[in-house]
Amino acid sequence: MIPMVDLKTQYLALREEIDRGILQALEATQFILGPNVRAFEEEAAAYLGTGHAVSVASGTDALHLALIAAGIKPGDEVITSPFTFIATAEAILYVGAQPVFVDIDPHTFNLDPERVAAAITPRTRAILPVHLFGQPADMDALTKLAEHHGLTMVEDCAQSFGAQSGRRQTGTMGAAGCFSFFPSKNLGCYGDGGLISTDSADMAEHLRVLRNHGSWQRYHHSELGYNSRLDEIQAVILRIKLKHIDDFNKGRRRVAQRYSQALATIEGVTPPHEAVAGEHVYHQYTLLSPHRDKIMSALQAAGIASAVYYPIPLHQQDVFAAEYHGVQLPIAEHVASQCLSLPVYPELADADVDRILEAIRACLA
The missing domain is CATH 3.40.640.10 (Type I PLP-dependent aspartate aminotransferase-like (Major domain))
Structure with missing residues (x-):
């Protein structure tokens, strides 16, 4: 796993x-x-x-x-x-x-x-x-x-x-x-x-x-x-x-760059955008896909974890339902419906990244 x-x-x-x-x-x-x-x-x-x-x-x-x-x-x-x-x-x-x-x-x-x-x-x-x-x-x-x-x-x-x-x-x-x-x-x-x-x-x-x-x-x-x-x-x-945080973050960026380079060639997924003015440290690597559920099922079958952060925007949570009833925030709602986070941590090996990518590629072929 x-x-x-x-x-x-x-x-x-x-x-x-x-x-x-x-x-x-x-x-x-x-x-x-x-x-x-x-x-x-x-x-x-x-x-x-x-x-x-x-x-x-x-x-x-x-x-x-x-x-x-x-x-x-x-x-x-x-x-x-x-x-x-x-x-x-x-x-x-x-x-x-x-x-x-x-x-x-x-x-x-x-x-x-x-x-x-x-x-x-x-x-x-x-x-x-x-x-x-x-x-x-x-x-x-x-x-x-x-x-x-x-x-x-x-x-x-x-x-x-x-x-x-x-x-x-x-x-x-x-x-x-x-x-x-x-x-x-x-x-x-x-x-x-x-x-x-x-x-x-x-x-x-x-x-x-x-x-x-x-x-x-x-x-x-x-x-x-x-x-x-x-x-x-x-x-x-x-x-x-x-003392190791910079190395930890470099490791996360290494994984993210490998993901993004490959995912840019796979139809049906949009890799995360990295703004030019900042340095992303990839606490999560979150892509968008209309085929999210299909990808999650394929990853699970291959012994690979994935997660959805976050499936319900805050204005649609029960705790805010009465006050924000009827409020529409279409971009947040769209992103929540398609976002999928892949494994990302400094110790994740390139071979495992490639295994994850191959599972996505095969799923969407």
């Missing part, structure tokens, strides 16, 4: 260092906000090129706390994508704000800046772009919009650690960047974990209070806070993996 992602192979390659680091953390017995958490935050900030990095318990928490720290309040509108994981919209709802879904670019699957511009109202307070599948959103256009209208930008970087827009890392172009370290991510831990990047010292300090029960000093609580702290053992793992 060729899986969507092979976490075991990656672990085995780093096992000696990871196991040693975990044992040292166990012996130190500083499990909450310990030295590895502090070191990881410093190392992540240096890698991203941002002033501060504040770790939290998950990518969802990163979005939630970043919106609070950015001052988004009940009644505010936040423009975002309908073609993403639901955590993006959940975080907006958590702060009492209103998600405003606008349609996506048909090539990158990210927010379309022209549609964002058309959706801005007097209640709009923020834009929340998603760097979907590791492809940076059009940050130049979105940043100009935000600056022109006085809006806050919070980036959803859950799938884009190490991706670049121009020469800047995703997560460094807005008020805050929100990362997930779910195990299958480009930089993943062995449980849940998240991070918020920001150049604002005031926001970083506020985030540290929010993640720790609203406490700036033990048993002193200045506001309603949350229990959202990265585990010390997960920080050990992330520190080790961070």
Whole structure:
């Protein structure tokens, strides 16, 4: 079986260092906000090129706390994508704000800046772009919009650690960047974990209070806070993996380029588009095909995993059904009906990529 992602192979390659680091953390017995958490935050900030990095318990928490720290309040509108994981919209709802879904670019699957511009109202307070599948959103256009209208930008970087827009890392172009370290991510831990990047010292300090029960000093609580702290053992793992993230991303790009070169010659599939202005890190390799179900069945029969991210756009989810009844976002709906993600991970061998391609080619012959 060729899986969507092979976490075991990656672990085995780093096992000696990871196991040693975990044992040292166990012996130190500083499990909450310990030295590895502090070191990881410093190392992540240096890698991203941002002033501060504040770790939290998950990518969802990163979005939630970043919106609070950015001052988004009940009644505010936040423009975002309908073609993403639901955590993006959940975080907006958590702060009492209103998600405003606008349609996506048909090539990158990210927010379309022209549609964002058309959706801005007097209640709009923020834009929340998603760097979907590791492809940076059009940050130049979105940043100009935000600056022109006085809006806050919070980036959803859950799938884009190490991706670049121009020469800047995703997560460094807005008020805050929100990362997930779910195990299958480009930089993943062995449980849940998240991070918020920001150049604002005031926001970083506020985030540290929010993640720790609203406490700036033990048993002193200045506001309603949350229990959202990265585990010390997960920080050990992330520190080790961070040293390899560029190689991990190069491996993903190698696989993606092999896929795209071959798929461009196969009728009935459209490989993902890579925008010239950014560097895609391929958290997912997602093609489009009207023959999606047929391809999935052929891959399954050949012992090859595949997945659909995401089959139902957010505006069509049950949780939004009443409020967004009748709303049509045709590009997101079309992409959701045809998208198919193939296995992509740094350790995927060229021979296995070719085996996947041959199964697709034979299916569509």
